[in-house]
C-alpha cells in the first residue's frame with residue numbers, strides 16, 4: 001500500500017520541489033490531518049523511487065513554507081494550523097475591523113521639498129537644451145579609459161578593503177586627494193574623508209554641529225541643497241548680503257554680534273549662483289570674524305578645478321591656523337553627479353566624528369569607485385582629463401560671452417560680469433524672470449532663475465531679474481541655438 005497518494009506534476013523544476021508540491025496537495029486534501037505524522041523520508045523515497053535526500057529536501061521546503069514541522073529523529077508532522085488557515089483567519093479579523101484604509105504614515109520629520117532639488121533630479125537628457133549651471137559635459141568623460149581602472153581593481157581584489165570598516169574612506173583615495181589638495185589648493189594641515197558627494201558631507205556636518213533653533217549664515221543668493229541640509233537639522237537660515245565683491249563682511253559682523261550664528265556656509269571661489277570670486281580682503285575679514293566669534297565656516301569649493309584667467313585664489317582652508325574651516329569639494333563636476341564621490345578636509349577631531357557618523361548612515365562609500373578614482377589620479381588620467389576639460393570649458397565660456405555680447409550689440413538690455421571660472425554665467429536680463437522657467441521648459445529648454453537661488457521668496461516679482469546659464473555641458477552650436485530660444489522668449493525673436 002502507498003504511504004501517501006501523491007501525484008507528481010510533470011513540470012520543469014527541481015524534483016524535490018515537485019515532491020513538496022505533491023505532499024502539500026495531499027495535506028490540502030486532508031490525506032494527512034493537521035498535527036499528524038508524515039510517512040518517513042525513507043518510505044516515501046522507496047514509493048517514489050527517488051533518493052531519500054530528495055524527499056528530505058522536499059520536507060525542508062515544506063518546513064520553510066510553514067506546512068510541516070520537523071520532529072526529533074528526522075520525522076515530520078503536519079503543522080496544527082496550516083498557512084492558508086492562518087491567513088484566512090487574519091482576513092476574517094481584518095474584515096471585521098470595518099473598512100480597510102491605506103496605512104497612514106506618521107512622519108516624524110518633514111523633508112524639505114525644494115524645487116531646486118526636484119529639478120536636479122530630472123535627467124539632463126530630458127531637455128533639448130540644458131543650461132543647468134553645474135552640469136559638466138558627461139559626453140566628454142573618458143569611459144573607455146576609466147573602465148580599465150575598474151578592471152585593475154577587480155583583477156586584484158583586496159578582500160580586506162572590500163569589506164566593512166574604514167568609514168573615513170579608502171586610504172589610496174585619501175592619499176591621492178591629500179596630494180591633490182596640497183598641490184592645487186595649498187591645503188596641508190587637514191585630514192581628508194571621502195563621502196557620497198558633498199551633499200552627504202553637508203548633511204553629516206549639519207547633524208553633528210547644529211541643533212534646533214541654531215542659525216546658519218548663508219549667502220543671500222545661494223545653494224538650496226545646502227540650505228535643505230541645514231534645515232533638516234532644525235537650523236534656521238540667516239541671509240548675508242552680497243555685492244559685486246561677494247559676501248559683505250560688515251553685515252556678517254553685525255549678525256555674528258547677535259550671538260546666534262553657529263555656522264557660516266560660503267562658496268568663496270565661484271560664488272553659487274552669481275560666480276563672483278570673494279574679494280581677498282573680505283576673505284581675511286570673514287576669517288577673522290569667524291575666529292573672533294568662534295564660529296566654524298563650511299567652505300564649499302565645488303568647481304575650483306575650472307578657473308580660466310589666472311591661478312584660482314587659495315581657499316580659506318589653506319590658511320586656517322585655528323582649524324575652523326571645514327572644506328568640502330566633489331568629483332561631480334569633473335566626472336558626473338551620479339559618481340557620488342565627494343570629500344571633506346578638516347581637523348582630525350571633526351573627521352573622526354564624521355567617520356563615526358558615516359557609519360550610522362551607510363558605513364562607507366562605495367569601495368570600487370574609490371579605488372578606480374584613486375588609480376585614475378595615481379596614473380595620470382585624472383590630470384589629463386582635467387586639463388582637457390579646463391581648455392574646453394574655457395573655450396565654451398569665451399563663446400558664451402561673445403554670444404551674449406552680440407545680443408547686447410543688437411540692443412538687448414542684458415548685463416553680466418565675465419566669470420573668472422566656473423561653469424555658468426549669471427545674467428541680468430533687465431526684467432522680471434517670473435514664469436520664464438516654465439515657458440522655456442515647455443520648449444525643452446532648462447534654465448534656472450533668480451527666485452530659485454534667492455533665500456527671500458517674498459520679494460516683488462520684478463526683483464528677480466537674473467538667470468543662470470551653464471555653458472559647460474553643451475557644444476557651441478547647442479548653446480547658440482539654446483540661447484536664441486531663451487532670448488526669443490525674453491525679447492521676441494532677435495536671432
Ligand SMILES: Cc1ncc(COP(=O)(O)O)c(C=O)c1O
Pocket residue numbers: 134196197198199200223267272300302329330331332337341342
Ligand atoms: C554649490 C555646490 N556645492 C556642491 C555641489 C556638488 O554636490 P555633490 O558633490 O553632492 O554632487 C554642487 C553641484 O551642483 C554645487 O553647485
